Amino acid sequence: MAENLKRADRLAVIGELSARMAHEIRNPLAAISGSVQLISQGNGIPEADRQLLAIVLRETDRLNGLITDFLAYARPNQPAKGSVNLYALVAEIASLLVPDRRFGAARIVNGVDSDFTLPIDSDQFRQVLLNLLVNAAEAMSGSGAIVIDADRIDEIRSGGEKRSVYRITVADDGCGMDQKTVSQIFEPFYTTKASGTGLGLATVYRIVEAHGGRITVESTEGKGTLFTIYIPVQGND
Ligand code: ADP
Ligand code: MG
16 A cells, blocks of 8 residues: 555656646747747748748647647646536537637537536536547548537446436547547547647546546447546535
8 A cells, every 4th residue: 555655656746747847848849939930931041941940830839739738638637616508618619619720621519408507627628528529520531510418317326326417428420440449549648640649538538537527438430439428416425
């Protein structure tokens, strides 16, 4: 037991150090990308050099994205739960995502009842939904629909007693995954994408867990994927 605690302490220290390190990398990165942007706006730059500068910019953007994802994963906060209207949160995220180039022509169908509220940290769940929706869009190569729904159900627990949970589903009709992929998607840094960070679903998992909930996934190759999040109704435990 004492050994385990020591290990947990060590991991916490490593987590904190790497989060600080990631944070410190941001400033020089901003200076690099700002300077390169200024240089590339100058006159008389040969086309070949301009292309190289574009590569520097693209890659600094990528590093910035990696650091943003890493910090979201490495610095988990205790959720500050409030009563959040899920319909409004989905609508807000949809309006952010639709103009995003990663999103292509994917459609978001907000099937949540307009008065559906549940006890969650709205910033953390914005991140959860964003990560799930971006993945869904990336799995759909541009077209198709992502359907978000929510309800409240009674779960029968192993002891036979009932408890109420909120259930949120995110379904897409994208490429789906084979079972081997499904078994690894929540692991940090697991990605099948050329420029993925593999931190999206690891962060989703962490946040759902911190809310006392759980997330499941069902997927069929070539057909699509369904993520289901269960969040306990407060006062259950
Ligand atoms: P990233 O998106 O950076 O690859 P994630 O943690 O968000 O990292 O996702 C991990 C992997 O899970 C993806 O690379 C992809 O293979 C798979 N995946 C996640 N969501 C979906 C989805 N909706 N449809 C198909 N595959 C998915
Ligand atoms: Mg992702």
